[in-house]
Amino acid sequence: MRARKFLTATVALVAVTTLTTSGASAIATENHGGTTAGRFDRPQQGFAPAWTSLRDGKPSDAGLDATPIKAAEKFIESWTKPDATGHPRFSGAVGLLAHDGVVVDKYTAGAALRYADASGTELPPAQQVPMRNDTIFDMASISKLFTSIAVMQLVEQGRVDVAAPVVRYLPDFGVNGKESVTVEQLLTHTSGFDADPVPSLWAGYPDIPSRRKAVLDSKLIHAPGSTYLYSDINLLTLGFLVEKLTGQPLDKVVHDRLTAPLGMTDTGYNPPASKLDRVAATEFETNPARGLVRGQVHDENAWSLGGVAGHAGVFSTAGDMATLAQAILNGGTYRGHRVLRPETVRLMLTNYNQKFPDDAHGLGFELDQPWYMGALASPVTAGHTGFTGTTLVIDPESRSFAILLTNRVHPTRSWGSINLARETWASSLAKAMAVRPADGRDAWFSGIGDASSATLTTRPLTTRGGALKVSFDAFVDTEGPTDPLVLESSADGVTWTPVPLRANGPGAPADTVTSLSGHGHRAWWRVSAEVTGATQTTLRWRYGTDARYTGRGVSVDSVKVTERGRVLLDGERQVSAFSASGWQLSSR
Numbered sequence: 001m002r003a004r005k006f007l008t009a010t011v012a013l014v015a016v017t018t019l020t021t022s023g024a025s026a027i028a029t030e031n032h033g034g035t036t037a038g039r040f041d042r043p044q045q046g047f048a049p050a051w052t053s054l055r056d057g058k059p060s061d062a063g064l065d066a067t068p069i070k071a072a073e074k075f076i077e078s079w080t081k082p083d084a085t086g087h088p089r090f091s092g093a094v095g096l097l098a099h100d101g102v103v104v105d106k107y108t109a110g111a112a113l114r115y116a117d118a119s120g121t122e123l124p125p126a127q128q129v130p131m132r133n134d135t136i137f138d139m140a141s142i143s144k145l146f147t148s149i150a151v152m153q154l155v156e157q158g159r160v161d162v163a164a165p166v167v168r169y170l171p172d173f174g175v176n177g178k179e180s181v182t183v184e185q186l187l188t189h190t191s192g193f194d195a196d197p198v199p200s201l202w203a204g205y206p207d208i209p210s211r212r213k214a215v216l217d218s219k220l221i222h223a224p225g226s227t228y229l230y231s232d233i234n235l236l237t238l239g240f241l242v243e244k245l246t247g248q249p250l251d252k253v254v255h256d257r258l259t260a261p262l263g264m265t266d267t268g269y270n271p272p273a274s275k276l277d278r279v280a281a282t283e284f285e286t287n288p289a290r291g292l293v294r295g296q297v298h299d300e301n302a303w304s305l306g307g308v309a310g311h312a313g314v315f316s317t318a319g320d321m322a323t324l325a326q327a328i329l330n331g332g333t334y335r336g337h338r339v340l341r342p343e344t345v346r347l348m349l350t351n352y353n354q355k356f357p358d359d360a361h362g363l364g365f366e367l368d369q370p371w372y373m374g375a376l377a378s379p380v381t382a383g384h385t386g387f388t389g390t391t392l393v394i395d396p397e398s399r400s401f402a403i404l405l406t407n408r409v410h411p412t413r414s415w416g417s418i419n420l421a422r423e424t425w426a427s428s429l430a431k432a433m434a435v436r437p438a439d440g441r442d443a444w445f446s447g448i449g450d451a452s453s454a455t456l457t458t459r460p461l462t463t464r465g466g467a468l469k470v471s472f473d474a475f476v477d478t479e480g481p482t483d484p485l486v487l488e489s490s491a492d493g494v495t496w497t498p499v500p501l502r503a504n505g506p507g508a509p510a511d512t513v514t515s516l517s518g519h520g521h522r523a524w525w526r527v528s529a530e531v532t533g534a535t536q537t538t539l540r541w542r543y544g545t546d547a548r549y550t551g552r553g554v555s556v557d558s559v560k561v562t563e564r565g566r567v568l569l570d571g572e573r574q575v576s577a578f579s580a581s582g583w584q585l586s587s588r
Helices: 066-078 140-156 183-188 208-216 232-246 250-262 273-278 300-304 318-329 342-348 370-376 419-432
Strands: 092-099 102-113 284-286 289-292 314-316 382-386 390-395 400-406 443-446 453-458 468-477 485-490 501-504 524-531 536-544 553-563 566-570 578-581 584-586
Touching (some): 066 092, 066 102, 066 419, 092 318, 092 419, 140 183, 140 232, 140 250, 140 342, 140 382, 183 232, 208 232, 208 300, 232 250, 250 318, 318 390, 370 419, 400 419, 443 453, 468 485, 485 524, 536 553
Antiparallel strands (some): 092 400, 390 400, 443 553, 443 584, 453 536, 468 524, 468 553, 485 536, 501 524, 553 566
16 A cells, blocks of 8 residues: 555645646745755755756755764664564665755665575675665656646647546557547546556566556546546556657656756666666566566666556666756756756646545656655655655755665565665654744754653642633644643643643644644644643643654743743743653754
């Protein structure tokens, strides 16, 4: 299963008025008004300056804390070592993190070629090939982004209308009840297709022409627009559309119109033999009988189409993918070479799937998927993953991106999920950014992991029987309602009762609530509450997480408790009045 269900904080959305009549976007105009480098609590409104080019640096060069990044490196390294199962989660990995134009981390671990057979017999050390920064990976479904960009370039030229039926451009598509399926529905996986061609192209058809026809003849399993279902058939079809309208093979279109202008010299389909020593190995395949797959696309259906397909086939490096990510952050341009207009990039980062809130999707990019975007997730955070173990996350609000490339299917696809590694790598960048305390000095912070609980408890407060007025600032970045921050009160320190809260600030709940949660707003909220009914009251802030997926965490600052104007607790002056478990005072 590629996605997980989430509820997120509501954010204000800016209507898009060009090239589209639907969707909602939070990307405004290009912003040249400076930077808030290193800040997580100051979301940027608009693209990075078009002239932004990547440069190597250290986390400190971009105002970041290196500690979370180093911890993530150790985590990635540990997953290249055998665990209790007797094997690692992946053979090797290459990671890259960038913020505000600075590549703050490049990291390699493990091996690009490690195993002698599908059982996991390791090659002698002298025959293994270590990962390096320029290792070339089979990007798997991240290839879909390249096809989507090619389609959107045709939209810019006026040759494609995303609202038009696909049959307008591919007449042979108009069979088996597909006449009303639109280009937009293919781009957003709402067409109604099954996940994969059935039977598979490589097993069910004798040659490329019959396989291409099988794609176009595919039947729907849902009414168009009624369901979100991630499907390779969508992008296979769009690959054919690009070829039909340009009169060129898809690989040439991608090269000439995207990778060559951006200088992505290690990106393309079917890498040449001269680069084989840099290509990460994938699976030992017996059905089909391909042996060790290295230098050919892993996806069997793309392989059966000659290695060039709309859904898979692209090979690339972390460095080349960084160039693409920065071009997106720049509004479609990099080092003077424009491949998309800013308004087109906005469409690709606009959620067209508001009917399917757990499956936000732009015209090509997935949006707001914490299961691999981690704490970088927001309504406009864009990305994609690939079956071979590849991950791309682009966060316009912090002008950051995270790339993690692994060959998790080497030597077999059966060694388990790597989603925790994806999430950990992206979250490390979010955690490296600062959330400045609301009072400018320090704040209580909790960044506990999965299936945990943290409490921040006051000393007992003696009252005169009146209502207690409680106020505090809260910064909340959590998975959603299953990871809540709750204020509770107790008369005896044993039985705790949730306190109703009113919050104000960008993305805050509109009504009175008993917990605070969500992600994407990246702003401090001013919170107020009232507690009645006891002559001695103890308050505690409790942050709890479920079994999987967390955000950046929560912060509490500027706590004040009063009774009829009398101050019972001033958190800024009486730090010793708090007992913390899972919380710490932090100045960032």
